[in-house]
Amino acid sequence: MENILNSKLNKGLAYSTEERQRLGIHGLLPPCVQTQEAQEHLVLENLHRIKEDIDKYTYLMHLLDRNERLFYKVLSSHVEEIMPLVYTPTVGEACIKYGFIFNQPKGMFITIKDKGHIYDVLSNWPCQNVKVICVTDGERILGLGDLGAQGMGIPVGKLALYTALAGVNPSQCLPITLDVGTNNQAYLNDPNYIGLKQKRVTGKEYDDFIEEFITCVKKRFGSTCLIQFEDFHNTNAFRLLEKYRDTACTFNDDIQGTASVALSGLLTAVKMTKVELKDCVFLFYGAGEAAIGTANLIALAMSEKGISEEQAREKIWLFDSKGLVVKNRPEGGINHEKAPYAKDAKPIKVLSDAVDFVKPTAIIGAAAQGRQFTEEIIKKMSKLNKRPIIFALSNPTSKAECTAEEAYGHSEGQAVFASGSPFKKVDFKGRTFHPGQGNNCYIFPAVGLAAVAADLKHIPEKFFLIAAESLSNQVTSEELEEGRVYPKLNRIQEVSFKIAVDLVKYALDNGLSNLYPKPKSVESLVKEAIYDTKQINKNSHVIIAQLGSVNKFQFMQIQITLERSA
Numbered sequence: 203m204e205n206i207l208n209s210k211l212n213k214g215l216a217y218s219t220e221e222r223q224r225l226g227i228h229g230l231l232p233p234c235v236q237t238q239e240a241q242e243h244l245v246l247e248n249l250h251r252i253k254e255d256i257d258k259y260t261y262l263m264h265l266l267d268r269n270e271r272l273f274y275k276v277l278s279s280h281v282e283e284i285m286p287l288v289y290t291p292t293v294g295e296a297c298i299k300y301g302f303i304f305n306q307p308k309g310m311f312i313t314i315k316d317k318g319h320i321y322d323v324l325s326n327w328p329c330q331n332v333k334v335i336c337v338t339d340g341e342r343i344l345g346l347g348d349l350g351a352q353g354m355g356i357p358v359g360k361l362a363l364y365t366a367l368a369g370v371n372p373s374q375c376l377p378i379t380l381d382v383g384t385n386n387q388a389y390l391n392d393p394n395y396i397g398l399k400q401k402r403v404t405g406k407e408y409d410d411f412i413e414e415f416i417t418c419v420k421k422r423f424g425s426t427c428l429i430q431f432e433d434f435h436n437t438n439a440f441r442l443l444e445k446y447r448d449t450a451c452t453f454n455d456d457i458q459g460t461a462s463v464a465l466s467g468l469l470t471a472v473k474m475t476k477v478e479l480k481d482c483v484f485l486f487y488g489a490g491e492a493a494i495g496t497a498n499l500i501a502l503a504m505s506e507k508g509i510s511e512e513q514a515r516e517k518i519w520l521f522d523s524k525g526l527v528v529k530n531r532p533e534g535g536i537n538h539e540k541a542p543y544a545k546d547a548k549p550i551k552v553l554s555d556a557v558d559f560v561k562p563t564a565i566i567g568a569a570a571q572g573r574q575f576t577e578e579i580i581k582k583m584s585k586l587n588k589r590p591i592i593f594a595l596s597n598p599t600s601k602a603e604c605t606a607e608e609a610y611g612h613s614e615g616q617a618v619f620a621s622g623s624p625f626k627k628v629d630f631k632g633r634t635f636h637p638g639q640g641n642n643c644y645i646f647p648a649v650g651l652a653a654v655a656a657d658l659k660h661i662p663e664k665f666f667l668i669a670a671e672s673l674s675n676q677v678t679s680e681e682l683e684e685g686r687v688y689p690k691l692n693r694i695q696e697v698s699f700k701i702a703v704d705l706v707k708y709a710l711d712n713g714l715s716n717l718y719p720k721p722k723s724v725e726s727l728v729k730e731a732i733y734d735t736k737q738i739n740k741n742s743h744v745i746i747a748q749l750g751s752v753n754k755f756q757f758m759q760i761q762i763t764l765e766r767s768a
């Protein structure tokens with residue numbers, strides 16, 4: 203029975219008659235034996251019958267609770283169709299409604315009330331061999347703001363992509379929400395809100411809590427367990443990255459992952475526009491994690507192409523909620539992260555006026571303010587550039603700075619466009635345009651695979667430059683012809699694999715890996731770490747060996763099942 207109840211083991215109707223007898227589950231299933239392909243087909247048919255995306259999300263999460271391998275088989279084989287249902291944009295709606303749709307826990311909730319006991323709480327997680335944690339404190343979920351503990355949908359969705367896009371074993375992944383309260387008043391008043399009903403804890407109490415969390419993760423799962431920070435507020439995201447980047451195996455996906463995918467898109471875009479990267483001028487709409495992270499990485503990339511980082515920063519402009527980021531502006535608001543980009547120029551408060559003044563080659567939206575790249579702005583960009591680069595990176599779709607249709611339409615088909623959330627292809631005046639999804643999902647799964655395969659100590663900034671270049675180099679000439687800034691999603695697994703291999707090679711050459719001696723073939727090393735989504739039709743002892751990470755209690759239960767069926 204344990205087999206059917208354990209989603210990691212359960213195969214549903216795919217158990218053969220022999221297996222059913224051996225495992226003592228004969229009679230618990232109807233007699234039909236299905237192939238995994240037939241099951242996959244059925245899942246897709248069911249999905250197509252469901253009308254609302256949020257209901258499709260719930261259906262898929264139930265599948266994950268029931269038959270993990272089948273879930274990953276379906277997701278990894280139909281990325282373009284299914285990723286938007288378990289990830290951006292549907293996951294945003296799922297978080298908002300998490301109180302209604304919460305079913306089986308898929309990760310851990312560690313609250314401020316657990317302070318002093320975080321190690322014990324982490325010890326309750328049934329899998330021993332955790333190698334990747336995605337953690338949020340729910341304060342800035344996508345562009346939707348403070349969703350408190352209901353932000354859990356994000357680490358769950360991110361880790362699902364670690365497996366589906368890069369093949370990290372799901373038993374090695376742990377989604378965590380740190381619940382330090384919420385300042386979302388609607389949630390505090392909502393009887394269905396699933397988190398702590400208190401205002402956010404801040405200051406020293408917050409910092410001590412995070413410190414205990416990091417220390418306990420290292421103690422429980424080892425110092426090479428990768429900790430991906432996700433959807434923290436700006437004020438904490440930059441600080442925590444600086445604090446832990448050299449003492450833990452960690453990165454911030456919103457700062458570094460997004461920067462890497464954005465830079466990669468730009469490296470590809472300049473192949474289309476034929477304006478060299480070092481000659482481009484960038485205007486960021488937004489000056490938060492994604493904007494500053496990308497600006498910093500562009501400066502690093504430019505500096506490797508022969509100009510100093512300082513000269514590079516001269517070509518990068520920021521526009522925040524108070525207008526163009528210029529020195530001594532009366533409104534102030536120029537923090538430590540923005541300061542290197544503040545220019546000696548007059549203050550400008552209207553984005554369209556800033557476009558006139560800055561004359562950018564590329565505008566990059568990352569402010570989560572919705573449709574701010576207006577027809578007027580896109581038309582101005584098209585006058586300034588033969589092929590304007592327009593990236594609308596804010597998520598989910600409702601927060602995108604413009605739609606794909608607007609970008610291609612208002613630029614008469616000249617824009618090189620990418621967006622954080624997916625847009626369908628656009629037909630315009632007899633031509634078809636394929637918008638790129640400039641989402642960090644092209645980067646973080648590969649970083650995770652590299653970290654798991656090579657037992658990495660740290661994640662250096664250089665990783666995000668290498669990943670950006672590797673991703674851009676993998677766009678084929680056919681894809682370029684079709685105007686694609688990123689490789690097609692239906693080959694994202696091979697692309698992630700190659701990025702992971704490039705990262706591991708750099709890690710090995712730079713003393714970042716614990717592996718000794720150096721592996722002979724990096725490709726084989728990374729391949730060995732990859733999870734197989736195909737149904738296992740092997741003896742149960744092989745299943746145990748593959749699980750490898752169940753806890754003592756589960757292990758005993760499986761042994762009992764096997765003994766009974768022997």
Ligand SMILES: O=C([O-])CC(=O)C(=O)O
Nearest residue numbers: 290344345456597641642
């Ligand atoms: O989750 C996504 O789709 C990308 C991301 O990190 C964010 O928008 O915060």
Ligand SMILES: [Mg+2]
Nearest residue numbers: 344432433456
């Ligand atoms: Mg994020």
